[in-house]
Amino acid sequence: MTATQAARAVAARPIRSLGRSTLAVVRTVGAVGVFAVRGVAAALTPRWFPNQLRRQLVTIGFFSLPVVGLTAVFTGAALALNIFTGGGRFNAEQVMPQIVALGITRELGPVLAALMLAGRVSAAIAAEIGAMRATEQIDAMRTLSTDPFRYLVAPRLLAATIMLPLLTVVADLIGVAGGWLVAVRVLGFNPIVYIRNTAAFLQAWDVGSGLIKAAVFGFIVALMGCYHGYNASGGARGVGRATTHAVVSSAILIFASDYLLTTVFTHAS
Amino acid sequence: MSVPTLSRRIFPWIVLLPSAYATGVMAAARDPSAEAFVDTTARRLIEVLADPGLSPAAKSAAFRSAIDTLADVPRVTSFVLGKYARLLTPDQKRRFALAFRGYVEHVYRARLSDYGGERISVVGSIVRKPGDVIVATQISGGQLRQAVPVSWRVLRSPQGWRLVDVQFRGVWLAITQQQDFVSTIDNAGGDAEPLIRQLQGEAAPASSKR
Amino acid sequence: MSKMNQGGLEVGAGLVVLALSGAFLAYGLEAAGPAGSSRGYDLTAKFGEAGSLAPGAAVSVAGVKVGTVAQITLDPKTYMAVARLSINPNVKLPADSTAKITSDSLLGGAHVSIAPGAAMDDIKPGSEIDNTQGAVDIFGLIGSAIRPQAPAATPAPSTSTPAESD
Numbered sequence: 229m230t231a232t233q234a235a236r237a238v239a240a241r242p243i244r245s246l247g248r249s250t251l252a253v254v255r256t257v258g259a260v261g262v263f264a265v266r267g268v269a270a271a272l273t274p275r276w277f278p279n280q281l282r283r284q285l286v287t288i289g290f291f292s293l294p295v296v297g298l299t300a301v302f303t304g305a306a307l308a309l310n311i312f313t314g315g316g317r318f319n320a321e322q323v324m325p326q327i328v329a330l331g332i333t334r335e336l337g338p339v340l341a342a343l344m345l346a347g348r349v350s351a352a353i354a355a356e357i358g359a360m361r362a363t364e365q366i367d368a369m370r371t372l373s374t375d376p377f378r379y380l381v382a383p384r385l386l387a388a389t390i391m392l393p394l395l396t397v398v399a400d401l402i403g404v405a406g407g408w409l410v411a412v413r414v415l416g417f418n419p420i421v422y423i424r425n426t427a428a429f430l431q432a433w434d435v436g437s438g439l440i441k442a443a444v445f446g447f448i449v450a451l452m453g454c455y456h457g458y459n460a461s462g463g464a465r466g467v468g469r470a471t472t473h474a475v476v477s478s479a480i481l482i483f484a485s486d487y488l489l490t491t492v493f494t495h496a497s
Numbered sequence: 498m499s500v501p502t503l504s505r506r507i508f509p510w511i512v513l514l515p516s517a518y519a520t521g522v523m524a525a526a527r528d529p530s531a532e533a534f535v536d537t538t539a540r541r542l543i544e545v546l547a548d549p550g551l552s553p554a555a556k557s558a559a560f561r562s563a564i565d566t567l568a569d570v571p572r573v574t575s576f577v578l579g580k581y582a583r584l585l586t587p588d589q590k591r592r593f594a595l596a597f598r599g600y601v602e603h604v605y606r607a608r609l610s611d612y613g614g615e616r617i618s619v620v621g622s623i624v625r626k627p628g629d630v631i632v633a634t635q636i637s638g639g640q641l642r643q644a645v646p647v648s649w650r651v652l653r654s655p656q657g658w659r660l661v662d663v664q665f666r667g668v669w670l671a672i673t674q675q676q677d678f679v680s681t682i683d684n685a686g687g688d689a690e691p692l693i694r695q696l697q698g699e700a701a702p703a704s705s706k707r
Numbered sequence: 708m709s710k711m712n713q714g715g716l717e718v719g720a721g722l723v724v725l726a727l728s729g730a731f732l733a734y735g736l737e738a739a740g741p742a743g744s745s746r747g748y749d750l751t752a753k754f755g756e757a758g759s760l761a762p763g764a765a766v767s768v769a770g771v772k773v774g775t776v777a778q779i780t781l782d783p784k785t786y787m788a789v790a791r792l793s794i795n796p797n798v799k800l801p802a803d804s805t806a807k808i809t810s811d812s813l814l815g816g817a818h819v820s821i822a823p824g825a826a827m828d829d830i831k832p833g834s835e836i837d838n839t840q841g842a843v844d845i846f847g848l849i850g851s852a853i854r855p856q857a858p859a860a861t862p863a864p865s866t867s868t869p870a871e872s873d
Contacts, residue, residue: 290721297724322759401728404735418816420738420763420775427739526784575825576803576838582825623785625753629837648755666848667756672805672840675822 263381263455270375271382280383288349288384288450289391293398295348296341300399303336304328304406312415325411325422326429332403333430334493338438339486341399342392342445346478350453353384354474357457358467366458381458384450392446393439400435437493444489445482452478527622531630531651534658538567539617539634546612561602569652569659570598573671576661578689579679585689593689596696615639617647628653631664738763747774747793748832752806752819757788758842760808760817766792768821773798776819788841792819802826805838817842 308328315321357380360366366376404426411417453474460470545551545559564570574594575582585593615638622632630651637644648664662671678692685691754760757779766774774794782789794800803824810817821836830836 291717293724294717294720297727398724398728401731402724405727405731408731416811418764421761423735423738424761424763427735578825579805580801580823580825583827584825623787625785625787625837626835631755664755666851667841667843668848669840672807672838675805676807679822 259459260451260455263458264451266377267381267385267451267454270377271386275375275378277379277383280379281386284383284387285391287352288345288387289394292341292345292348292391292395295344296395296399297402299340299344300332300337300402301406301409303340304332304403304408305410307331307336307403308407308410308415312411321415324415325407325417325426328407329404329426329430330434332407333400333434333438335438335486335490337399337403338392338396338442338445339482341395342442342449342482343479345388345392345395345446345449346452346475346482349388350449350474350478351471353450353453354457354460354471355467357454358460358470361458361460362463362467376458381454384454385447388446388450389443390446392449393442396438396442397435400438433493437489440493441486441489444485448481448485449478452481526624528624528630528632531653531658532619532622532632534651535632535634535649535660536619538563538660539619543617547614557602567660569654569661572652572659573661574598576671577674577678578682579675581679581682581687581689584687589689589693593693593696596693600696611640613639615641620646630658747796749777750792750794750800750830750832750834750836752790752792752836752839753782753785753787754790754806754808754839754841755787756808756841756843757790758808758817759810760788760790760819760842764818766794766819766821768798768800768823773821790819799829800836802828802830803838804830804836805840806836807840808842810842 308324311327311331312321312324315324315327357366360380366380369376369379408419408422408426411422412419456470456474456477457467460466462469542560542563545556545563548556551559571594574597577597578585578593615636617634617636620633620635622630624630630653632649632651634647634649635644636647645665649660650662650664650669651658652661653659662669664670681692681695682689760776760779762776762778764776765772766776774792776790777793778791780789780791781787790806792806800821801824803826805822805824807820807822808817809820824838
């Protein structure tokens with residue numbers, strides 16, 4: 229190679245790597261999109277596997293209750309204390325119950341429940357499906373003409389999309405209860421007046437928008453778990469990597485979609 | 498809006514209208530005879546206060562006799578004792594009645610010398626129940642920059658309407674006095690003597706101390 | 708074996724969370740509904756100003772809670788605030804008692820305090836407390852005392868305040 233040719237090769241290196249990573253990102257987005265479409269198609273058309281769906285509903289829904297409950301009660305209590313402090317700067321402590329309820333139903337209930345599920349469910353799905361991929365069970369499934377999308381992905385997508393709103397209802401109740409406990413025991417609020425003020429202030433849309441968010445988040449959590457698990461490669465270490473990627477990408481997508489949805493809902497109400 | 502605010506905003510305008518119209522708009526539950534009583538009472542008292550020919554002592558005497566006919570003094574005296582009204586001995590009740598009377602007159606004596614031409618006008622009334630009416634008035638003019646709303650609670654008795662309480666800035670004075678006296682007796686362990694002595698001390702003769 | 712135990716523990720924990728949220732929901736629905744329990748008798752009191760009194764607030768005598776405020780409505784004829792009080796059936800009040808709206812602190816906690824009178828007979832269930840004192844604007848009173856309308860009170864003739872007060 230001549231000197232100019234060598235210099236041109238060195239200069240092109242950063243541009244080449246930038247191009248390469250951009251293409252990689254676009255390819256990933258496309259892959260996830262295709263995966264999502266295949267999964268939704270499998271979920272909405274027969275053939276279904278009701279036993280799988282039932283198992284996933286219980287695993288994703290019922291067994292996530294303790295962690296969601298714990299998250300909600302402490303969040304509600306801490307939020308109540310902080311809003312009370314903030315309200316105190318305006319001599320508006322009495323408005324704390326309403327603000328706490330609004331924050332929990334519109335934002336903290338769905339988001340924190342989804343984050344807890346991202347850590348728990350998304351990782352578990354990625355590990356489970358990744359292990360099946362690593363032990364070639366998915367290929368075996370195909371040879372037995374069982375579509376892995378119908379058997380593995382669809383039940384999880386459906387279960388998470390259905391269960392996370394229900395978990396959010398529990399999170400909302402327990403979060404408000406946590407705020408109520410702190411208010412009555414520590415801050416001296418009248419227990420009945422607290423509840424009445426909360427009930428009079430909350431609108432159906434506050435709770436409803438939270439539930440819509442939760443359904444979207446549930447879909448994201450299951451999708452990321454399934455996608456990374458399905459595409460795991462490299463044996464056991466690959467499964468571990470898939471788990472990590474599932475959790476991180478779930479969390480990021482949850483936050484991003486939360487902002488988008490909140491913007492839409494704020495303009496809609 | 499509360500009634501006092503309503504009165505302040507709207508009733509002053511109604512006062513300008515012919516009184517025949519007043520029964521229409523806001524006055525779903527008014528009592529004209531109670532209002533007339535307060536109006537007449539106010540005029541009588543102001544006549545006494547504004548009369549330049551009367552000495553301060555004569556004014557006090559005229560006020561005192563007016564109070565007896567216009568207010569239900571036994572009822573108010575009993576009321577301000579609250580739950581202790583039946584627990585005092587007859588002798589204590591008699592001494593309390595005298596001390597309370599003296600205390601009230603002592604307060605009025607200071608106010609009477611302040612009179613600077615203020616006028617009272619009736620602006621409306623509320624019927625709490627038949628025979629129990631709150632008459633709303635405004636005191637204006639004289640040294641007042643702004644009209645002051647004052648309400649009078651009157652009860653119908655066989656001898657006609659009688660005044661039982663006055664409301665100033667949202668506070669009913671007989672109720673407040675009851676709270677004051679009852680807690681004084683409570684703090685003395687149920688003994689009314691300290692209260693009677695305090696009231697007698699307040700009304701020390703020929704003293705303008707407050 | 709330990710996995711089964713852990714499974715049982717998880718199921719138990721899940722049930723506990725469901726039970727707690729259900730219990731709170733039931734409590735909330737009951738508290739948010741029409742206030743006042745089925746036992747207890749009703750009394751009414753008409754106030755000129757209800758202030759921040761709300762249904763569910765306590766009714767007390769000598770600082771002891773004896774009932775709750777069941778409902779607050781507006782009388783369409785007199786524009787007074789009519790409060791329906793649900794009183795503990797064991798508590799009897801003399802007929803000439805006084806009902807006052809007071810607060811726990813300067814910034815809130817409005818409730819009804821009843822000062823008993825000395826009448827021989829008691830208020831009948833369903834009837835009205837005649838003597839009432841509505842919510843008072845404390846800061847307004849303090850302000851008017853600190854800055855009276857005319858020059859401050861002195862023993863001399865140039866005293867302040869309206870002609871009629873006690």
